[in-house]
Amino acid sequence: MEKNSKIYIAGHRGMVGSALLRQLEKKGFSNIVTRTSKELDLVDQSAVKDFFSKEKPEYVFLAAARVGGIHANNTYRADFIYFNLMIQNNLIHSSYENKAKKLLFLGSSCIYPKLAPQPLKEEYLLSGYLEPTNEPYAIAKIAGIKMCDAYRSQHGCNFISAMPTNLFGPNDNYDLNNSHVLPALLRKFHEAKRDKKSFVEIWGSGTPKREFLHVDDCAEACLFLMDQYNDAGQVNVGMGEDISIKDLALLIQKITGYQGAMKFDPSKPDGTPRKLMDVNKIHSLGWKHKIDLEEGIRKVYEEVKTKF
Numbered sequence: 001m002e003k004n005s006k007i008y009i010a011g012h013r014g015m016v017g018s019a020l021l022r023q024l025e026k027k028g029f030s031n032i033v034t035r036t037s038k039e040l041d042l043v044d045q046s047a048v049k050d051f052f053s054k055e056k057p058e059y060v061f062l063a064a065a066r067v068g069g070i071h072a073n074n075t076y077r078a079d080f081i082y083f084n085l086m087i088q089n090n091l092i093h094s095s096y097e098n099k100a101k102k103l104l105f106l107g108s109s110c111i112y113p114k115l116a117p118q119p120l121k122e123e124y125l126l127s128g129y130l131e132p133t134n135e136p137y138a139i140a141k142i143a144g145i146k147m148c149d150a151y152r153s154q155h156g157c158n159f160i161s162a163m164p165t166n167l168f169g170p171n172d173n174y175d176l177n178n179s180h181v182l183p184a185l186l187r188k189f190h191e192a193k194r195d196k197k198s199f200v201e202i203w204g205s206g207t208p209k210r211e212f213l214h215v216d217d218c219a220e221a222c223l224f225l226m227d228q229y230n231d232a233g234q235v236n237v238g239m240g241e242d243i244s245i246k247d248l249a250l251l252i253q254k255i256t257g258y259q260g261a262m263k264f265d266p267s268k269p270d271g272t273p274r275k276l277m278d279v280n281k282i283h284s285l286g287w288k289h290k291i292d293l294e295e296g297i298r299k300v301y302e303e304v305k306t307k308f
Contacts (some may be wrong), residue, residue, distance in 0.1 A: 001029065001059055001226060003099075008033040008057035010042060010091055011064030015171045016106060016164070019219035020061050027223070033057055043086040044129050052094035060095050060103040061222065062088060062144075066137075067108075070203070070271050072178030073134040084140035092147050096157050103159040104226050105148050107141035107234065109275045110134045111163060119278035122163075122234055131272045143145070149232045160229055162222055163236035165277045169300055170213030174308070182212055185249055186301060190254040200253075200260040203268035206246030211238050211276050214296035217289040224287045238277035239289050255297055256305075 001007065009192060011017035012034040024032055033055055041047050042064055053056055066076075066083040088105065095103045113128030114122045125145070130138045141163075148159035150259055172183045179187075185202065192200045221237045229235060243251070282288075291299075 003028050004031050005029070005059055006031045006055070006057045007031060007059045007061070008055065009061045009063060010087075011062075013171070014063060014065075014067075015167060015169060015215050016128075016218060017061070017063040018171045019169065019215040020063060020222060023216070023219040023223055023285060042090060043083060045090050048090040048094050049097070052098045056098050058101045059226065060091065060100050062091050062103060062105045062228075064091070065106070068173070068178040069180040069184065070133050070269055073137050074269070077136045080134075081136035081140050084137060085143060088140070088144040088147065092144070092151060092159065095159070096151050096155055101158065103148070103157070104222055105144050105159065105161045105162045106222070107144060107161060108137070109163060109165045109236070109277055110138045110272070111145070111234075112275070114272050118274050119276040120236065120238070121278040122236060122281060125234065133269055136162045136284060139284070145234050152232050158230055160225060160231070161234040162198055162225055163234045163277075164218045164221075164235050165211040165213050165236075165275070167213055167215045167218055168296065170301070170303060172215075174304070181210065181245060182248065182252075182297070185252045185296070186256070186304070187308055189249075189252050189258045190301075190305055193256055193258040196262060196308075199263045200249075200258065202245070202249055202262055202264050203244060204264065204270040204276050205266045206249065206264045207244060208272065209242040209244050209274045209276065210248070211240075211242040212293055212296075213289060214239050214291040214299075217291050220290070221282065221287050224285070225282075228285055229269060235282050235285075236277040236279050237282060238279050239293070240277060240279040240283075241293075242274065242276040243293065252297065254302055255294070
């Protein structure tokens, strides 16, 4: 990408999209196109077609999606498959029709089978059954990967896919009904400290392991892939290290300074037992994360603790 290349970020107000916008502006890119959901409904095929035919972006970051944690994924199953399929179908096809030079499609580590060997290698895609609680979302994201590959195969489009691990950072979602585990725990521990609660309730058994990546690292990886990667198939983006939910809770307890107890609720779903990314592919290309987990959580906590 040149500094004056026309770049469209779909989902620029979300956690990943806003991180991409920050990184691009920081690096001196000056021709960035954005639209809020009120300005452009990405589910509306004709509206997306009109937008692309008018703006004709050269590079597209497809970071727009309907996202959420275990509760949201399991409750709004129809929404998660419908909205995500519609968004990516419209954006990928319009990018092809208007001859975009390159598109980067963002997915998630939940595309991999529930019981796939660990760490998760790119070639494990479609090798087993998905985790039932987020199957509709995962199927939509798998369809996006395969769509990028199909447009590459049939039309010669340079459409690539990046699959980040669990992300956290600025503009995360802290709604306890549909947030992911790290922001949910950060809010629970902060409010328990503020309200002098005797314990914090945590969903599940605490035994599942999860990998986390600061969203600024993810944005750096996306820019790196946009410049360096031009092949079919998804690329995992992560730290290559994971932590149990219990140990994550202990770390957040330490960072927030909460002195009370923790109570795990095993009646609530654990989700996939483990989702550690194999990041050898992106490491071999020359990218590696910079922000470690504790440093990243401390940074985020300083940014958000006055907003709860």
